[in-house]
Amino acid sequence: MSATYKVLDHKDLSGLLGLKQTFALDVLVGLSEPRKTISSKYFYDEEGSKLFQQIMHLPEYYLTRCEFEILERSGPAIADFVSNQKWNLVELGPGDGLKTNLLLMQFLHKQVDFQYVPIDISESALQNLVNNLQNQIPRLEVRGLVSDYFNGLKWLNKLKGPNRKNFVLFLGSNIGNFNYSRARVFLRSLWSSLNHDDLVLIGFDLKKDINLMLAAYNDSQGITARFNLNLLTRINRELAGNFDVSRFQHFANYDVFSGAMESYLVSQAQQKVFVEEIGQTFSFLPWEPIHTEYSYKFLQSDIEALAAETGYLVEKEFYDSHRYFSDCIWRVHKPGKV
Numbered sequence: 001m002s003a004t005y006k007v008l009d010h011k012d013l014s015g016l017l018g019l020k021q022t023f024a025l026d027v028l029v030g031l032s033e034p035r036k037t038i039s040s041k042y043f044y045d046e047e048g049s050k051l052f053q054q055i056m057h058l059p060e061y062y063l064t065r066c067e068f069e070i071l072e073r074s075g076p077a078i079a080d081f082v083s084n085q086k087w088n089l090v091e092l093g094p095g096d097g098l099k100t101n102l103l104l105m106q107f108l109h110k111q112v113d114f115q116y117v118p119i120d121i122s123e124s125a126l127q128n129l130v131n132n133l134q135n136q137i138p139r140l141e142v143r144g145l146v147s148d149y150f151n152g153l154k155w156l157n158k159l160k161g162p163n164r165k166n167f168v169l170f171l172g173s174n175i176g177n178f179n180y181s182r183a184r185v186f187l188r189s190l191w192s193s194l195n196h197d198d199l200v201l202i203g204f205d206l207k208k209d210i211n212l213m214l215a216a217y218n219d220s221q222g223i224t225a226r227f228n229l230n231l232l233t234r235i236n237r238e239l240a241g242n243f244d245v246s247r248f249q250h251f252a253n254y255d256v257f258s259g260a261m262e263s264y265l266v267s268q269a270q271q272k273v274f275v276e277e278i279g280q281t282f283s284f285l286p287w288e289p290i291h292t293e294y295s296y297k298f299l300q301s302d303i304e305a306l307a308a309e310t311g312y313l314v315e316k317e318f319y320d321s322h323r324y325f326s327d328c329i330w331r332v333h334k335p336g337k338v
Helices: 019-032 046-056 062-081 097-108 121-136 149-159 182-195 210-217 223-239 298-312
Strands: 003-007 086-092 112-119 142-146 162-172 199-205 247-257 261-267 271-275 280-284 290-294 312-319 324-330
Touching: 003 121, 019 223, 019 271, 019 280, 019 298, 046 121, 046 223, 062 097, 062 199, 062 210, 062 324, 086 097, 086 149, 097 112, 112 121, 112 149, 121 142, 142 149, 149 182, 182 280, 182 298, 210 247, 210 261, 223 247, 223 261, 223 290, 298 312, 298 324
Parallel strands: 003 142, 086 112, 086 162, 112 142, 162 199
Antiparallel strands: 199 324, 247 261, 261 290, 271 280, 312 324
16 A cells, blocks of 8 residues: 655645645734734644643643543444445644554454545645555555645545445544534535545543633643744744744633533734735734634534534544543535435
8 A cells, every 4th residue: 555645735725825825824914913813723733732742741741641531442333333435534733643543543454435534734744644654554655635624525525436425533622613604604514525425533622620621721840832823823833923932821621501621822012023925014912812723612502503504414422531521423415415
């Protein structure tokens, strides 16, 4: 088997903006808002990906352990559920693939007919993943894509062979990075990029003791703070910004009304920052925040409502032993389609 990856370029994307241009545009729009923001999807450059691997092993960060337990215990049942069909096993934002390896090994053990297609905007992270898989599971067929999620899925659908369906993995409670209305837009956009009877496996972090959640986003070693601050370092490197990272502070708190952990980078002084690639100077007041991340937590009723409102049927639900986390299999339902 082979393990490769492809960087989708302008030809593949029919003239859409490239990754750097999209990054620059998002930074321009986000820092020009009255309430400044930078999307959490830009956490994951090479350094950010390394820091997140460290976060996943922190004692306070329960999410990875919970989902690892689910996939380890329920992997055989998931493989059995899809064993009678050919699949593109597509993963959105795979990270280091440690949890996914549990599924990959079960799929191979159960002789599921599939190829693994990780999609990530970070070429370095995807290159490391593909190389590691080639060494660890040489019989696995890997076709990685460096792209944003929806362009990657649309490109993949053009090449999809007959009778091969998509099984999309969106693990780690990444869906929690969207507020409820944006989660609906994301899930409906995913639905539009897929075909009738395709499947998605989505991770949901469930509502639980608030102190437990606060500790997970304010770790005692300060790695989460470095992870957030790396956003500014990335702007400096890729967009020729002049952020003084030492003049910003990481802050995370739980909003009891919205049900979300929220992360910010807070300017500790009045300052101006110039970003050469954008040609724009951004002004910050003392203690003015840049919002960097939502991490919404869910009730079971929230999960069921999201599926129903965005065109999916809930097929399977799996939980860890503490019921802190849930992985759910949804089926794309498009009435009148075959």
